[in-house]
Amino acid sequence: MFEIPFSQNIVTALNHSKMISLTKNSVFQSIIDHYFEDEKISLDKTMEVNSYIGAASLAIQRLGISIVLTDILPYLDKTQEFNIVKIPKSALNLDVGISIHKDSSEKVKKVAERMLGVIDQEMR
Structure with a gap:
């Protein structure tokens, strides 16, 4: 796991990325969607799952990006290489x-x- 520092350039680079999102009834996903909408970033939701771990696991398999809570990091496959970027809480409407x-x-x-x-x- 490699942590990349958060920056506006990172956010901008995500424009038009494939995304593994949580289901539409997820409040967390609504918060994330609103954040990217405010940043004028368009994401291509290619899959919807009902699990944070499932979303992150699919992202680790390079099927798209996922935005999940850091609480799930201990449950991810550490044998796989992946990047994380922590979005500051101050950037999100919580x-x-x-x-x-x-x-x-x-x-x-x-x-x-x-x-x-x-x-x-x-x-x-």
């Missing part, structure tokens, strides 16, 4: 929340609480 149905199961409520904790920790 004013997000989680909503669930009031009658959701206890399991769903616990997952939502955990996600809120992750979001809170990421914003610090």
Whole structure:
């Protein structure tokens, strides 16, 4: 794994890249889409997956780029060479929340609480 420092030139170079994105119902993907839209960067979404690890794994196989949370880095195949660029939190609009149905199961409520904790920790 090789980390490339974030720069506007890196962002610009991504214009018209193939992208492995998360599914349309992903709030995180919406944040990423909005970021690239604001930067006037057009990405060619060639695949949609419902897993951060799946998206990153496909990118490592050179099928496109993916934007994922750094939390998944420990789960990636370290025998493969790949580059990462950390987008500064200040560049993203992270004013997000989680909503669930009031009658959701206890399991769903616990997952939502955990996600809120992750979001809170990421914003610090």
